[in-house]
Amino acid sequence: MIEISHVDKWYGGFQALKDCTTSVAKGEVVVVCGPSGSGKSTLIKCVNALEPFQSGQIILDGIKVNDPKTDLPKLRARVGMVFQHFELFPHLKIIENLCLAQEKVLGRSHDEAMAKGAKLLDRVGLKEQARKYPAELSGGQQQRVAIARALAMDPIAMMFDEPTSALDPEMISEVLDVMVDLAREGMTMMVVTHEMGFASKVAHRVIFMDKGEIVEDARKTDFFGSPRSDRAQKFLSKILSH
Amino acid sequence: MFASFDFDVIGRSLGYLFFDGMTFTLTLTGLAALGGLIFGTLLALMRLSGLKLLGWIAGLYVDLMRSLPLVLVIFWFYFLVPYIGQWLTGSSRPIRVGAFTSSLVTFVMFEAAYFSEIMRAGIQSISKGQPMAAQALGLTYSQTMRYVVLPQAFRNMLPVLLTQTIVLFQDTSLVYVLSIPDFLGAASKVAQRDGRLVEMYLFAAAVYFAISCVASFGVRRLQARIAYVH
Numbered sequence: 001m002i003e004i005s006h007v008d009k010w011y012g013g014f015q016a017l018k019d020c021t022t023s024v025a026k027g028e029v030v031v032v033c034g035p036s037g038s039g040k041s042t043l044i045k046c047v048n049a050l051e052p053f054q055s056g057q058i059i060l061d062g063i064k065v066n067d068p069k070t071d072l073p074k075l076r077a078r079v080g081m082v083f084q085h086f087e088l089f090p091h092l093k094i095i096e097n098l099c100l101a102q103e104k105v106l107g108r109s110h111d112e113a114m115a116k117g118a119k120l121l122d123r124v125g126l127k128e129q130a131r132k133y134p135a136e137l138s139g140g141q142q143q144r145v146a147i148a149r150a151l152a153m154d155p156i157a158m159m160f161d162e163p164t165s166a167l168d169p170e171m172i173s174e175v176l177d178v179m180v181d182l183a184r185e186g187m188t189m190m191v192v193t194h195e196m197g198f199a200s201k202v203a204h205r206v207i208f209m210d211k212g213e214i215v216e217d218a219r220k221t222d223f224f225g226s227p228r229s230d231r232a233q234k235f236l237s238k239i240l241s242h
Numbered sequence: 243m244f245a246s247f248d249f250d251v252i253g254r255s256l257g258y259l260f261f262d263g264m265t266f267t268l269t270l271t272g273l274a275a276l277g278g279l280i281f282g283t284l285l286a287l288m289r290l291s292g293l294k295l296l297g298w299i300a301g302l303y304v305d306l307m308r309s310l311p312l313v314l315v316i317f318w319f320y321f322l323v324p325y326i327g328q329w330l331t332g333s334s335r336p337i338r339v340g341a342f343t344s345s346l347v348t349f350v351m352f353e354a355a356y357f358s359e360i361m362r363a364g365i366q367s368i369s370k371g372q373p374m375a376a377q378a379l380g381l382t383y384s385q386t387m388r389y390v391v392l393p394q395a396f397r398n399m400l401p402v403l404l405t406q407t408i409v410l411f412q413d414t415s416l417v418y419v420l421s422i423p424d425f426l427g428a429a430s431k432v433a434q435r436d437g438r439l440v441e442m443y444l445f446a447a448a449v450y451f452a453i454s455c456v457a458s459f460g461v462r463r464l465q466a467r468i469a470y471v472h
Contacts, residue, residue, distance in 0.1 A: 085371055088375075091394050153380065
Protein backbone atom coordinates (compact mmCIF):
# COMPACT_ATOMS: atom_id res chain seq x y z
CA MET A 1 0.00 0.00 0.00
CA ILE A 2 2.84 2.40 0.81
CA GLU A 3 5.97 2.06 -1.31
CA ILE A 4 8.89 4.25 -0.30
CA SER A 5 11.87 3.98 -2.60
CA HIS A 6 15.23 5.72 -2.49
CA VAL A 7 13.91 8.87 -0.84
CA ASP A 8 16.44 11.64 -0.17
CA LYS A 9 15.59 14.83 1.62
CA TRP A 10 17.74 17.83 2.42
CA TYR A 11 17.07 20.79 4.64
CA GLY A 12 19.48 23.18 2.97
CA GLY A 13 22.85 21.48 3.36
CA PHE A 14 21.65 18.97 5.95
CA GLN A 15 20.51 15.62 4.64
CA ALA A 16 17.52 14.52 6.72
CA LEU A 17 16.76 11.34 4.79
CA LYS A 18 19.31 9.19 3.00
CA ASP A 19 18.17 6.73 0.38
CA CYS A 20 15.23 5.45 2.43
CA THR A 21 13.48 2.43 0.98
CA THR A 22 10.76 0.40 2.63
CA SER A 23 7.15 -0.54 2.17
CA VAL A 24 4.04 -1.10 4.21
CA ALA A 25 1.48 -3.68 3.12
CA LYS A 26 -2.25 -3.35 3.62
CA GLY A 27 -3.17 -4.14 7.22
CA GLU A 28 0.42 -4.04 8.34
CA VAL A 29 1.55 -2.19 11.46
CA VAL A 30 5.07 -0.81 11.20
CA VAL A 31 6.80 0.87 14.11
CA VAL A 32 9.52 3.37 13.28
CA CYS A 33 12.03 4.03 16.05
CA GLY A 34 15.44 5.52 16.50
CA PRO A 35 17.24 8.32 18.30
CA SER A 36 15.85 11.83 18.05
CA GLY A 37 16.83 13.68 14.92
CA SER A 38 17.14 10.44 12.99
CA GLY A 39 14.48 11.39 10.44
CA LYS A 40 11.59 9.21 11.66
CA SER A 41 9.00 12.00 11.72
CA THR A 42 10.28 13.43 8.47
CA LEU A 43 9.87 10.05 6.80
CA ILE A 44 6.21 9.61 7.71
CA LYS A 45 5.45 13.23 6.87
CA CYS A 46 6.83 12.56 3.41
CA VAL A 47 4.23 9.84 2.94
CA ASN A 48 1.37 12.35 2.76
CA ALA A 49 3.55 15.10 1.30
CA LEU A 50 3.47 17.31 4.37
CA GLU A 51 7.22 17.40 3.82
CA PRO A 52 8.54 17.61 0.27
CA PHE A 53 11.55 15.49 -0.68
CA GLN A 54 14.11 16.00 -3.41
CA SER A 55 14.60 12.58 -4.94
CA GLY A 56 13.22 9.08 -4.92
CA GLN A 57 9.53 8.30 -4.93
CA ILE A 58 6.66 7.34 -2.69
CA ILE A 59 3.62 5.55 -4.02
CA LEU A 60 0.53 5.52 -1.87
CA ASP A 61 -2.24 3.14 -2.91
CA GLY A 62 -1.09 3.39 -6.52
CA ILE A 63 -0.75 7.18 -6.54
CA LYS A 64 2.66 8.80 -6.85
CA VAL A 65 2.97 11.30 -4.00
CA ASN A 66 5.72 13.42 -5.54
CA ASP A 67 4.04 13.80 -8.90
CA PRO A 68 3.25 17.50 -9.48
CA LYS A 69 -0.07 16.45 -11.00
CA THR A 70 -1.22 14.67 -7.83
CA ASP A 71 -4.08 16.40 -6.03
CA LEU A 72 -2.38 16.63 -2.64
CA PRO A 73 -5.37 17.71 -0.51
CA LYS A 74 -7.32 14.76 -1.89
CA LEU A 75 -4.43 12.40 -1.22
CA ARG A 76 -3.90 13.69 2.31
CA ALA A 77 -7.57 13.28 3.11
CA ARG A 78 -7.10 9.53 2.65
CA VAL A 79 -4.23 9.23 5.13
CA GLY A 80 -4.93 9.88 8.78
CA MET A 81 -2.25 11.69 10.70
CA VAL A 82 -1.80 12.04 14.44
CA PHE A 83 0.75 14.52 15.77
CA GLN A 84 2.91 14.67 18.86
CA HIS A 85 1.19 17.84 20.09
CA PHE A 86 -2.34 16.75 19.10
CA GLU A 87 -2.98 19.90 17.03
CA LEU A 88 -6.69 20.01 17.72
CA PHE A 89 -8.19 23.29 16.56
CA PRO A 90 -8.51 25.26 19.81
CA HIS A 91 -11.24 27.60 18.57
CA LEU A 92 -13.58 24.73 17.69
CA LYS A 93 -15.52 22.42 19.99
CA ILE A 94 -14.49 18.76 20.04
CA ILE A 95 -17.35 17.66 17.79
CA GLU A 96 -16.62 20.56 15.39
CA ASN A 97 -13.00 19.42 15.23
CA LEU A 98 -14.32 16.08 13.98
CA CYS A 99 -16.81 17.56 11.52
CA LEU A 100 -14.77 20.28 9.80
CA ALA A 101 -12.85 18.21 7.28
CA GLN A 102 -15.68 15.71 6.80
CA GLU A 103 -17.88 18.55 5.60
CA LYS A 104 -15.36 20.75 3.79
CA VAL A 105 -13.23 18.04 2.21
CA LEU A 106 -15.47 14.99 1.84
CA GLY A 107 -18.63 17.05 1.29
CA ARG A 108 -20.64 15.14 3.88
CA SER A 109 -23.78 16.78 5.18
CA HIS A 110 -23.66 18.29 8.64
CA ASP A 111 -25.94 15.61 10.09
CA GLU A 112 -23.90 12.83 8.54
CA ALA A 113 -20.66 14.34 9.84
CA MET A 114 -22.14 14.81 13.31
CA ALA A 115 -23.36 11.22 13.42
CA LYS A 116 -19.98 9.88 12.31
CA GLY A 117 -18.20 12.18 14.77
CA ALA A 118 -20.39 11.12 17.67
CA LYS A 119 -19.82 7.47 16.84
CA LEU A 120 -16.04 7.89 16.79
CA LEU A 121 -16.00 9.93 20.00
CA ASP A 122 -17.94 7.13 21.62
CA ARG A 123 -15.40 4.66 20.31
CA VAL A 124 -12.50 6.51 21.94
CA GLY A 125 -14.58 6.89 25.10
CA LEU A 126 -15.17 10.63 24.92
CA LYS A 127 -18.82 10.95 23.97
CA GLU A 128 -19.46 13.19 26.97
CA GLN A 129 -16.84 15.73 25.87
CA ALA A 130 -18.32 16.56 22.45
CA ARG A 131 -19.43 20.07 23.41
CA LYS A 132 -16.22 21.07 25.18
CA TYR A 133 -13.25 22.93 23.80
CA PRO A 134 -9.87 21.17 23.43
CA ALA A 135 -8.29 23.22 26.23
CA GLU A 136 -10.81 21.72 28.67
CA LEU A 137 -9.53 18.19 28.05
CA SER A 138 -6.45 16.39 29.36
CA GLY A 139 -3.57 15.59 27.04
CA GLY A 140 -4.57 11.95 26.75
CA GLN A 141 -8.15 12.89 25.95
CA GLN A 142 -7.01 15.40 23.35
CA GLN A 143 -4.87 12.81 21.64
CA ARG A 144 -7.80 10.36 21.55
CA VAL A 145 -9.90 13.11 19.96
CA ALA A 146 -7.11 13.65 17.42
CA ILE A 147 -7.22 9.95 16.54
CA ALA A 148 -11.01 10.10 16.21
CA ARG A 149 -10.69 13.20 14.00
CA ALA A 150 -8.33 11.34 11.68
CA LEU A 151 -10.57 8.24 11.62
CA ALA A 152 -13.60 10.34 10.71
CA MET A 153 -12.11 10.72 7.25
CA ASP A 154 -12.22 6.92 6.73
CA PRO A 155 -8.50 6.80 6.01
CA ILE A 156 -6.85 3.92 4.17
CA ALA A 157 -3.82 4.23 6.47
CA MET A 158 -2.88 6.02 9.68
CA MET A 159 0.40 7.77 10.47
CA PHE A 160 1.33 8.43 14.08
CA ASP A 161 4.12 10.88 14.85
CA GLU A 162 5.25 10.21 18.42
CA PRO A 163 1.66 10.19 19.64
CA THR A 164 2.50 9.63 23.29
CA SER A 165 5.75 11.50 23.81
CA ALA A 166 4.08 14.76 24.87
CA LEU A 167 1.86 12.99 27.39
CA ASP A 168 2.15 12.54 31.12
CA PRO A 169 2.97 8.91 31.90
CA GLU A 170 -0.44 8.08 33.35
CA MET A 171 -2.15 9.11 30.11
CA ILE A 172 -0.01 7.09 27.74
CA SER A 173 -1.89 3.83 28.11
CA GLU A 174 -5.31 5.30 27.29
CA VAL A 175 -3.93 6.45 23.95
CA LEU A 176 -2.02 3.23 23.29
CA ASP A 177 -5.16 1.19 24.04
CA VAL A 178 -7.00 2.99 21.25
CA MET A 179 -4.09 2.39 18.90
CA VAL A 180 -3.86 -1.30 19.81
CA ASP A 181 -7.56 -1.74 19.04
CA LEU A 182 -7.07 0.00 15.74
CA ALA A 183 -4.13 -2.24 14.84
CA ARG A 184 -6.08 -5.37 15.74
CA GLU A 185 -8.93 -4.29 13.47
CA GLY A 186 -6.50 -4.39 10.57
CA MET A 187 -5.74 -0.70 10.05
CA THR A 188 -2.59 -0.04 8.06
CA MET A 189 -0.36 1.94 10.39
CA MET A 190 3.04 3.59 10.50
CA VAL A 191 3.88 4.58 14.04
CA VAL A 192 6.86 6.63 15.12
CA THR A 193 7.24 5.79 18.79
CA HIS A 194 9.58 4.74 21.55
CA GLU A 195 6.88 2.62 23.16
CA MET A 196 8.49 -0.77 22.68
CA GLY A 197 5.65 -2.40 24.61
CA PHE A 198 3.29 -1.25 21.90
CA ALA A 199 5.71 -2.43 19.23
CA SER A 200 6.05 -5.89 20.68
CA LYS A 201 2.30 -6.19 21.18
CA VAL A 202 0.97 -5.22 17.75
CA ALA A 203 3.70 -4.34 15.29
CA HIS A 204 4.44 -6.64 12.40
CA ARG A 205 7.70 -4.95 11.54
CA VAL A 206 10.08 -2.53 13.16
CA ILE A 207 12.14 0.02 11.26
CA PHE A 208 15.15 1.44 13.04
CA MET A 209 16.49 4.73 11.75
CA ASP A 210 19.66 6.63 12.57
CA LYS A 211 21.07 9.79 10.99
CA GLY A 212 18.49 9.78 8.21
CA GLU A 213 19.12 6.17 7.19
CA ILE A 214 16.98 3.10 7.58
CA VAL A 215 19.50 0.97 9.45
CA GLU A 216 17.28 -1.97 10.19
CA ASP A 217 13.98 -3.07 8.70
CA ALA A 218 13.01 -6.34 10.30
CA ARG A 219 10.15 -8.51 11.45
CA LYS A 220 9.29 -7.74 15.04
CA THR A 221 10.57 -11.01 16.42
CA ASP A 222 13.88 -10.66 14.61
CA PHE A 223 14.28 -7.05 15.72
CA PHE A 224 13.68 -7.72 19.40
CA GLY A 225 15.43 -11.09 19.31
CA SER A 226 18.70 -10.11 17.70
CA PRO A 227 19.04 -6.79 15.90
CA ARG A 228 21.74 -7.07 13.33
CA SER A 229 23.26 -3.63 13.62
CA ASP A 230 25.29 -2.33 16.53
CA ARG A 231 23.42 0.94 16.46
CA ALA A 232 20.05 -0.77 16.89
CA GLN A 233 21.43 -2.95 19.69
CA LYS A 234 22.76 0.09 21.52
CA PHE A 235 19.49 1.96 21.05
CA LEU A 236 17.45 -0.97 22.34
CA SER A 237 19.67 -1.55 25.34
CA LYS A 238 19.30 2.12 26.25
CA ILE A 239 15.54 2.32 26.06
CA LEU A 240 14.83 -1.15 27.43
CA SER A 241 17.20 -0.94 30.40
CA HIS A 242 14.68 0.93 32.59
CA MET B 243 -13.06 82.64 34.55
CA PHE B 244 -16.06 80.84 33.09
CA ALA B 245 -18.29 83.90 33.55
CA SER B 246 -18.13 84.94 29.94
CA PHE B 247 -18.70 81.39 28.65
CA ASP B 248 -22.09 80.18 27.53
CA PHE B 249 -22.38 76.44 27.89
CA ASP B 250 -26.05 76.50 26.87
CA VAL B 251 -24.91 76.41 23.29
CA ILE B 252 -24.10 72.75 23.82
CA GLY B 253 -27.60 71.92 24.99
CA ARG B 254 -29.13 73.77 22.06
CA SER B 255 -27.08 71.89 19.48
CA LEU B 256 -27.08 68.40 21.01
CA GLY B 257 -29.49 67.02 18.43
CA TYR B 258 -27.39 68.18 15.51
CA LEU B 259 -24.11 67.14 17.14
CA PHE B 260 -25.18 63.61 17.93
CA PHE B 261 -27.87 62.68 15.40
CA ASP B 262 -25.97 64.11 12.47
CA GLY B 263 -22.35 64.45 13.55
CA MET B 264 -21.83 61.41 15.78
CA THR B 265 -23.87 59.16 13.50
CA PHE B 266 -21.58 60.08 10.63
CA THR B 267 -18.45 59.55 12.75
CA LEU B 268 -19.57 56.15 14.04
CA THR B 269 -20.77 54.97 10.63
CA LEU B 270 -17.47 55.97 9.08
CA THR B 271 -15.49 54.32 11.90
CA GLY B 272 -17.48 51.09 11.68
CA LEU B 273 -17.41 50.74 7.90
CA ALA B 274 -13.76 51.79 7.64
CA ALA B 275 -12.75 49.28 10.33
CA LEU B 276 -14.65 46.49 8.58
CA GLY B 277 -13.30 47.36 5.14
CA GLY B 278 -9.80 47.92 6.50
CA LEU B 279 -9.87 44.56 8.24
CA ILE B 280 -10.92 42.69 5.10
CA PHE B 281 -8.48 44.50 2.81
CA GLY B 282 -5.77 44.36 5.50
CA THR B 283 -6.21 40.60 5.91
CA LEU B 284 -5.80 40.19 2.16
CA LEU B 285 -2.60 42.24 2.30
CA ALA B 286 -1.32 40.12 5.19
CA LEU B 287 -2.07 36.92 3.25
CA MET B 288 -0.25 38.36 0.23
CA ARG B 289 2.81 39.11 2.35
CA LEU B 290 2.80 35.63 3.87
CA SER B 291 1.95 33.80 0.65
CA GLY B 292 5.59 33.04 -0.14
CA LEU B 293 5.03 34.42 -3.65
CA LYS B 294 7.72 37.06 -4.09
CA LEU B 295 5.85 39.45 -6.37
CA LEU B 296 2.63 39.46 -4.32
CA GLY B 297 4.56 39.94 -1.10
CA TRP B 298 6.55 42.76 -2.61
CA ILE B 299 3.46 44.61 -3.84
CA ALA B 300 1.72 44.29 -0.48
CA GLY B 301 4.86 45.34 1.38
CA LEU B 302 5.29 48.39 -0.82
CA TYR B 303 1.67 49.38 -0.31
CA VAL B 304 1.87 49.06 3.47
CA ASP B 305 5.12 51.04 3.65
CA LEU B 306 3.73 53.74 1.39
CA MET B 307 0.55 54.21 3.40
CA ARG B 308 2.42 54.22 6.67
CA SER B 309 4.84 56.87 5.44
CA LEU B 310 2.19 59.42 4.49
CA PRO B 311 0.33 61.77 6.83
CA LEU B 312 -3.34 60.78 6.96
CA VAL B 313 -4.56 64.32 6.32
CA LEU B 314 -2.64 64.39 3.09
CA VAL B 315 -4.13 61.08 1.98
CA ILE B 316 -7.63 62.33 2.80
CA PHE B 317 -7.04 65.46 0.76
CA TRP B 318 -5.47 63.65 -2.16
CA PHE B 319 -8.20 61.09 -2.31
CA TYR B 320 -10.95 63.65 -2.25
CA PHE B 321 -9.51 65.33 -5.32
CA LEU B 322 -8.28 62.17 -7.07
CA VAL B 323 -11.18 59.75 -6.68
CA PRO B 324 -13.44 61.63 -9.17
CA TYR B 325 -10.70 61.42 -11.79
CA ILE B 326 -9.91 57.78 -11.08
CA GLY B 327 -13.61 57.07 -11.40
CA GLN B 328 -13.67 58.90 -14.71
CA TRP B 329 -10.70 56.91 -15.94
CA LEU B 330 -12.20 53.59 -14.79
CA THR B 331 -15.63 54.16 -16.29
CA GLY B 332 -14.38 56.00 -19.35
CA SER B 333 -16.82 58.84 -18.80
CA SER B 334 -16.20 62.27 -20.25
CA ARG B 335 -16.36 64.14 -16.95
CA PRO B 336 -14.97 63.46 -13.48
CA ILE B 337 -17.33 61.22 -11.50
CA ARG B 338 -19.14 62.98 -8.69
CA VAL B 339 -18.16 61.25 -5.50
CA GLY B 340 -19.72 62.28 -2.21
CA ALA B 341 -17.48 63.36 0.62
CA PHE B 342 -18.62 60.34 2.63
CA THR B 343 -17.70 57.82 -0.07
CA SER B 344 -14.38 59.51 -0.66
CA SER B 345 -13.45 59.56 3.01
CA LEU B 346 -14.63 55.99 3.47
CA VAL B 347 -12.41 54.79 0.63
CA THR B 348 -9.50 56.74 2.11
CA PHE B 349 -9.88 55.29 5.55
CA VAL B 350 -10.35 51.74 4.29
CA MET B 351 -7.15 52.00 2.28
CA PHE B 352 -5.20 53.72 5.02
CA GLU B 353 -6.36 51.50 7.86
CA ALA B 354 -5.78 48.38 5.76
CA ALA B 355 -2.04 49.07 6.03
CA TYR B 356 -2.22 49.04 9.83
CA PHE B 357 -4.69 46.17 10.12
CA SER B 358 -2.55 44.08 7.76
CA GLU B 359 0.43 44.36 10.10
CA ILE B 360 -1.74 43.31 13.05
CA MET B 361 -3.21 40.36 11.15
CA ARG B 362 0.24 39.37 9.92
CA ALA B 363 1.48 39.20 13.51
CA GLY B 364 -1.68 37.28 14.41
CA ILE B 365 -1.19 34.72 11.65
CA GLN B 366 2.47 34.28 12.56
CA SER B 367 1.51 33.69 16.19
CA ILE B 368 -0.31 30.48 15.22
CA SER B 369 1.99 27.47 15.58
CA LYS B 370 3.03 25.72 12.36
CA GLY B 371 1.39 22.54 13.59
CA GLN B 372 -2.08 24.01 13.11
CA PRO B 373 -1.96 24.55 9.34
CA MET B 374 -0.07 21.25 9.07
CA ALA B 375 -2.86 19.41 10.88
CA ALA B 376 -5.44 21.10 8.68
CA GLN B 377 -3.58 20.11 5.53
CA ALA B 378 -3.13 16.58 6.81
CA LEU B 379 -6.94 16.38 6.95
CA GLY B 380 -7.08 17.34 3.29
CA LEU B 381 -8.05 20.99 3.62
CA THR B 382 -6.74 23.18 0.81
CA TYR B 383 -4.60 26.25 1.47
CA SER B 384 -7.56 28.62 1.34
CA GLN B 385 -9.72 26.35 3.53
CA THR B 386 -6.86 26.08 6.01
CA MET B 387 -6.65 29.86 6.19
CA ARG B 388 -10.38 30.41 6.35
CA TYR B 389 -11.39 27.78 8.87
CA VAL B 390 -8.28 27.22 10.97
CA VAL B 391 -5.68 29.99 10.84
CA LEU B 392 -7.61 33.24 10.37
CA PRO B 393 -10.28 32.63 13.04
CA GLN B 394 -7.53 31.98 15.58
CA ALA B 395 -5.40 34.91 14.40
CA PHE B 396 -8.44 37.19 14.56
CA ARG B 397 -9.35 36.06 18.06
CA ASN B 398 -5.80 36.44 19.35
CA MET B 399 -5.52 39.89 17.83
CA LEU B 400 -9.01 41.13 18.70
CA PRO B 401 -7.85 43.45 21.53
CA VAL B 402 -5.19 45.02 19.29
CA LEU B 403 -7.64 45.36 16.40
CA LEU B 404 -10.15 47.09 18.66
CA THR B 405 -7.50 49.42 20.07
CA GLN B 406 -6.57 50.36 16.51
CA THR B 407 -10.28 50.98 15.86
CA ILE B 408 -10.37 53.43 18.78
CA VAL B 409 -7.47 55.28 17.17
CA LEU B 410 -9.42 55.19 13.92
CA PHE B 411 -12.45 56.64 15.70
CA GLN B 412 -10.34 59.61 16.74
CA ASP B 413 -8.68 59.88 13.33
CA THR B 414 -12.01 60.15 11.52
CA SER B 415 -12.20 63.69 12.91
CA LEU B 416 -9.63 64.60 10.25
CA VAL B 417 -12.37 64.52 7.59
CA TYR B 418 -13.08 67.94 9.05
CA VAL B 419 -10.58 69.22 6.43
CA LEU B 420 -13.16 68.30 3.77
CA SER B 421 -15.80 70.38 5.60
CA ILE B 422 -17.73 67.22 6.34
CA PRO B 423 -20.11 67.49 9.29
CA ASP B 424 -18.75 64.58 11.31
CA PHE B 425 -18.91 65.06 15.07
CA LEU B 426 -15.98 67.48 15.18
CA GLY B 427 -17.11 69.17 11.96
CA ALA B 428 -20.58 69.68 13.39
CA ALA B 429 -19.18 71.05 16.64
CA SER B 430 -16.93 73.36 14.68
CA LYS B 431 -19.84 74.65 12.57
CA VAL B 432 -21.90 75.47 15.65
CA ALA B 433 -18.85 77.02 17.29
CA GLN B 434 -18.28 79.40 14.42
CA ARG B 435 -21.95 80.22 13.84
CA ASP B 436 -22.49 81.13 17.50
CA GLY B 437 -18.99 82.39 18.20
CA ARG B 438 -18.58 79.83 20.98
CA LEU B 439 -15.27 78.21 20.00
CA VAL B 440 -13.92 77.41 23.45
CA GLU B 441 -17.12 75.86 24.71
CA MET B 442 -17.71 73.69 21.67
CA TYR B 443 -14.13 72.47 21.31
CA LEU B 444 -13.97 71.69 25.00
CA PHE B 445 -17.18 69.73 24.73
CA ALA B 446 -16.00 67.89 21.60
CA ALA B 447 -12.76 66.94 23.35
CA ALA B 448 -14.70 65.69 26.37
CA VAL B 449 -16.94 63.52 24.18
CA TYR B 450 -14.01 61.96 22.28
CA PHE B 451 -12.22 61.38 25.56
CA ALA B 452 -15.23 59.77 27.21
CA ILE B 453 -16.03 57.44 24.32
CA SER B 454 -12.42 56.39 23.80
CA CYS B 455 -11.92 55.81 27.52
CA VAL B 456 -15.00 53.64 27.88
CA ALA B 457 -14.01 51.69 24.75
CA SER B 458 -10.45 51.16 26.01
CA PHE B 459 -11.80 49.92 29.30
CA GLY B 460 -14.02 47.51 27.41
CA VAL B 461 -11.03 46.23 25.42
CA ARG B 462 -9.05 45.62 28.62
CA ARG B 463 -11.94 43.62 30.06
CA LEU B 464 -12.12 41.59 26.86
CA GLN B 465 -8.37 41.00 26.90
CA ALA B 466 -8.58 39.61 30.42
CA ARG B 467 -11.41 37.31 29.37
CA ILE B 468 -9.55 36.01 26.32
CA ALA B 469 -6.45 35.40 28.44
CA TYR B 470 -8.59 33.44 30.88
CA VAL B 471 -10.13 31.18 28.26
CA HIS B 472 -6.73 30.18 26.83
